[in-house]
Structures are given as structure tokens and as C-alpha cells.
Amino acid sequence: MSSSLNVETAVRERYSDAAQSRVEALCCPVEYDRQYLKVIPPEVIERDYGCGDPSKHLRPGETVLDLGSGAGKICFIAAQVVGSTGRVIGVDMNDDMLALARKHQRAVGDAIGYHNVEFRKGRIQDLALDLEKLDADLRAHPVQSVDSFLAAEARADDLRVTHPLVATESIDVVVSNCVLNLVDARAKRQLFDEIFRVLRNGRRAVISDIVSDEPVPEALQTDPELWSGCISGALTEQNFLRAFLDAGFYGVHILKLDSTPWRTIQGIEFRSMTVEAFKGRQGACFERNQAVIYKGPFKEVLDDDNHRIERGQRYAVCDKTYQLLKKAPYCEHFEFIEPLTEIPLEKAKPFDCARATLRHPKETKGESYNITTAPGQCCDSGTSC
Ligand SMILES: C[S@@+](CC[C@H](N)C(=O)[O-])C[C@H]1O[C@@H](n2cnc3c(N)ncnc32)[C@H](O)[C@@H]1O
Helix, strand or coil, rough: CCCCCCCCHHHHHHHHHHHCCCHHHHHHCCCHHHHCCCCCHHHHHHHCCCCCCHHCCCCCCEEEEEEECCCCCHHHHHHHHCCCCCEEEEEEECHHHHHHHHHHHHHHHHHHCCCCEEEEECCEEECCCCCCCCCCCCHHHHCCCHHHHHHHHHHHHHHHHHCCCCCCCCEEEEEEEEEEEHCCCHHHHHHHHHHHHHHEEEEEEEEEEEEEECCCCCCHHCCCCHCCCCCCEEEHHHHHHHHHHHHCCCEEEEEEEEECCCCCCCCCCEEEEEEEEECCCCCCCCCCEEEEEECCCCCCCCCCCCEEEEEECCCCCCCCHHHHHCCCCCHEEEEECCCCCCCHHHHCCCCCCCCCCCCCHHHHHHCCCCCCCCCCCCCCCCCCC
């Protein structure tokens, strides 16, 4: 709970100072890939207030959104990883941080040979609202009364629709480095919903943040220093993962959890965690006679749609689940069995995903399948995902 404290003001003030000069208490040591640091000015590297490195999970050509981009370090690294065909957008609400990142944007672009980074002003829990556009609007129409306040709110709503800071389904990967914990508890749900909104279907979030091993007691949640210091707003390990699931993500998994705590306060350990989560499990279920076999090593697995799949058995799954399991992070754990005769999607019947059913091999081969073959090749090239 953070009702007696204005979290956003505390965070804004702390990071304005932290943009002017390095604040040691906000630094959690991270090893970045050195090859990407060569083109980044010392002034940016010194103001590293991250706790992990989501940029190492990016791929060439991707459009990346960095939430709470600060001095721009993750954006400048990401710019090199995604290459000239990719794009990077950093969002921050702090003018001093934005000024610092923008100051070095051209030089970094010149050094890497292309300009694919931009920085935008916004609150990460409200990624539709362009704060620079709102600022210009409010200068033209100053708020002087309740009526003008309500009119300004209506124009802000209009801006969200007509000129969104980050458009719906426009991003391949949302990354963030040590920022989500800084958002007020009351806006956390909206924050995860916004991450989900801006991602394209089938794409992902890779988020590094500080998490706690026990709930943060109320007394620690009202201290502005601890709030802006990435402590008060930290979610517990399990609540951090749960927040992605509640927003509709699937395949949520931990890429890295530091064994050593960054800080311990009153016996509660705070450490860095990097999580990957995917968008795209929504949609209808159709029967195309596909089956999957879970390879192990566990006796059984339970996915986010509550399909319980035992090791070594052939399970009937709908086309949507089949396509999800064929991709990361699941594919290496399964074998995939296509029906002998393909059922085109437009002719497929609805599939009841609530039931878990084993699929007899005859169903995928067809009841009349009765051939006998001579000994043949027993090796194939395998599958990749
Ligand atoms: C701990 S620093 C991390 C900066 C950067 N990601 C890094 O790795 O150095 C937090 C940054 O997030 C920004 N920030 C915090 N809360 C925010 C919010 N609600 N909306 C936008 N930016 C926010 C701060 O202004 C600051 O630049």
C-alpha cells in the first residue's frame, strides 16, 4: 500500500538527481556484453540503474520498446542487437533522463552506422498518452477551473486514441530494466495490461526487475527513499510471475534469478529476476487431428490453459495449442504428430479444450490406414523450433 505517499513524485525527484550525477545506492552491478558498450558514452554508462540485461534476449530485425529507459543504455545496446532493420523506442517520464538519453542519441547512431533509436515521454502504466503532446495542449489551454480540467481530461483521452504514444500491437519485444517496481501498486495491473496491449500477437516481454522473497511490509512501503530505491514496490517472486498471467500472457518463465540478494532489509531479500512472457494464447480452439507427446523429464506438465499432459502419451490438442507448443519456450519438450490427412483450418470443427484426451494413433493416421513397409531409414533430420 502506498496511499500516504506520492510515489510518482518521489520517483521523479530521485531520478532527476540520478540523471545529474551517479547515485551509488541505485546501482545494482550488471555485466553487459562489452562489445556493445564501446559506442556508449561514459556519462550514460555511469548512470546505469538497471538490475539485469534483457537486451541479450533480443534478435535482429525486432521492434523493441524499453520501459523506463533512463539514460538510454539498454536502448543503445538493443539498437546494435536488433541491427539496422530493427527499431528501438525508449519511454521515460523524467525530463532529465530523457534529455540525457537524447543528448547522446545522434552520436551513438553515427558510431553504429544507422539511427534506429528514439525516446518518448510517457508513463509506462499509460503508454497511450504522449506527455509531450499533452504538455503542448495544456500550454495552449491552461487549466484554470474544474470545467477546463474536465475538458483537458477529455482532450487527453482523445490524444490516446488519435496519437497514441505507443500504438496497440506495434511492438515485437517489450523490455524493461529495473522499473516496474517503481510503479504505484494501484497502477500495477494497468501497467501489465499496457505491456500486453502494445505487443503484437505471438510476441513477447523480457523484463528484469527487483523481486522480494517475502511480501514487503506496509512500514517499508511508505518510505519515499525505499520506493525510489526499487524496494517498496517490489513484487514477490510468485506475484511477479502471476502479474504476467493475470494480464493474459502464457509461457511465463524465469530466465535468470540472482542467487545473491542485491539488498536485504529486515530479513527480506531483494534480488534481480529476468522473466520472459508471451502474448498469443487467446482465440478459438479448432480440431485438426493433431497430437503431441511430452518428452519428459517430469512425469506430467500442466500448461496455462490447464491441459495436463503426461510423459510419453499421445494427447489430442486443438490447433491453437498445437501451434503454441511448437514454438518457444515449449517446443523442445514435445514431439508433434500431424494427421496423415490435413484438415484445413476453414473446415476444422470446434475443439473442446476443457477435456484432456489421449489420441489413438489411428485417429491421426486414419481408420483405413493398413500399409506394410520394407525396413527403411530410421533417422530423420529432427525438428527445430
Ligand atoms: C531504476 S531506473 C532504470 C533506468 C534504466 N532502465 C537503466 O537500466 O539504467 C528507473 C527509470 O524509470 C523511470 N520511471 C520510473 N517510473 C516510471 C513511470 N511510471 N513511467 C515512466 N518512467 C518511469 C525513471 O524516470 C528512471 O529513468
